[in-house]
Amino acid sequence: MIINMKPEATEEEITHVMERIEECNYQAHVIRGPERTVIRAVGTNGRRAEIEALQAAAGVETIVAITHPFKLVSRQLRHTRTIVDVRGVKIGSREIVVMAGPCSVESREQLMETANSVCRAGAHMLRGGAYKPRTSPYDFQGLGRKALEFLKEASIETGLPVVTEVMSETDVEIVAEYADMLQIGARNMQNFSLLRRVAAFNRPVLLKRGPSATIKEWLLAAEYLLSGGNPNVVLCERGIKTFETATRNTLDLVAVALAKELSHLPVIVDPSHGTGLRNLVPAASRAAVAIGADGLMIEVHPCPERALSDGAQSLDLREFAELMDSLAAIVRLPALEVS
Ligand code: PEP
Numbered sequence: 505m506i507i508n509m510k511p512e513a514t515e516e517e518i519t520h521v522m523e524r525i526e527e528c529n530y531q532a533h534v535i536r537g538p539e540r541t542v543i544r545a546v547g548t549n550g551r552r553a554e555i556e557a558l559q560a561a562a563g564v565e566t567i568v569a570i571t572h573p574f575k576l577v578s579r580q581l582r583h584t585r586t587i588v589d590v591r592g593v594k595i596g597s598r599e600i601v602v603m604a605g606p607c608s609v610e611s612r613e614q615l616m617e618t619a620n621s622v623c624r625a626g627a628h629m630l631r632g633g634a635y636k637p638r639t640s641p642y643d644f645q646g647l648g649r650k651a652l653e654f655l656k657e658a659s660i661e662t663g664l665p666v667v668t669e670v671m672s673e674t675d676v677e678i679v680a681e682y683a684d685m686l687q688i689g690a691r692n693m694q695n696f697s698l699l700r701r702v703a704a705f706n707r708p709v710l711l712k713r714g715p716s717a718t719i720k721e722w723l724l725a726a727e728y729l730l731s732g733g734n735p736n737v738v739l740c741e742r743g744i745k746t747f748e749t750a751t752r753n754t755l756d757l758v759a760v761a762l763a764k765e766l767s768h769l770p771v772i773v774d775p776s777h778g779t780g781l782r783n784l785v786p787a788a789s790r791a792a793v794a795i796g797a798d799g800l801m802i803e804v805h806p807c808p809e810r811a812l813s814d815g816a817q818s819l820d821l822r823e824f825a826e827l828m829d830s831l832a833a834i835v836r837l838p839a840l841e842v843s
């Protein structure tokens with residue numbers, strides 16, 4: 505529940521309300537805004553009627569129930585939008601953030617060439633898989649730690665913050681050591697022990713939507729991260745499974761608009777996995793920003809036909825630069841200003 509304090513509420517009144525919330529077996533979290541203080545009471549087994557009775561307490565203006573099952577993620581809790589800062593790149597502001605790079609880090613040369621090229625073309629973050637979730641155990645599984653080292657080197661050379669996937673609980677520490685943002689892959693969206701472990705790390709998280717996840721399940725997965733103590737979460741729509749086989753997945757762009765209506769978290773789109781076809785990536789990218797996405801994640805490879813994973817959906821270096829030009833003509837892209 506949300507307890508909206510009056511703008512003139514005193515510190516004593518705020519403290520009193522928080523103490524009463526704790527006495528009723530809820531957790532009290534205070535959010536201090538420029539105009540008023542809001543206190544949220546979180547929990548499932550608390551004495552709800554007594555919280556409602558706080559309406560009569562000094563300094564309390566209104567008490568509102570959060571009706572969504574995802575509480576901390578909900579816009580009922582927080583009307584202002586969350587901006588996630590990834591080493592100076594702000595996701596969720598009015599400017600579109602583009603993360604680009606290879607599906608998999610395959611070699612130092614491949615990554616450096618891609619990183620330098622996407623940076624010149626105006627990308628704001630570098631992506632690249634080190635630990636790859638592959639459908640077949642016989643396919644390339646990623647270079648692991650070596651790839652993390654290459655990503656760090658490319659990040660230092662270009663200044664671009666890095667986002668990369670962490671697949672297992674045991675790898676969270678090492679990935680967090682090298683990466684600026686931790687990606688939870690679509691297949692792991694409901695790996696709750698991984699979500700809990702990632703929540704405990706002080707790193708922004710990119711949470712992909714599961715291929716068969718409803719929007720509610722996606723937002724509840726984000727709730728694991730926020731309730732675990734990590735408020736810096738960006739949602740990523742990357743296509744869902746439907747009866748359609750002409751595209752690899754069905755890119756659910758309406759989910760972007762709906763997720764932004766339901767949640768204060770930023771939402772980006774991955775049109776590469778969303779379509780599986782490189783010729784569709786530019787149009788899907790433009791559609792994503794038109795519907796309100798806060799950013800894009802695009803797979804780029806110097807030579808897609810030689811890619812060890814996802815070549816069919818990867819843009820080459822020139823195609824990516826052309827996409828950035830076409831986006832710049834229709835939306836605001838932030839100038840690169842990273843430390
Ligand atoms: C990826 O971005 O590298 C990836 C594997 O994506 P997804 O989890 O969406 O399939």
Ligand code: MN
Nearest residue numbers: 607803813814
């Ligand atoms: Mn991929």
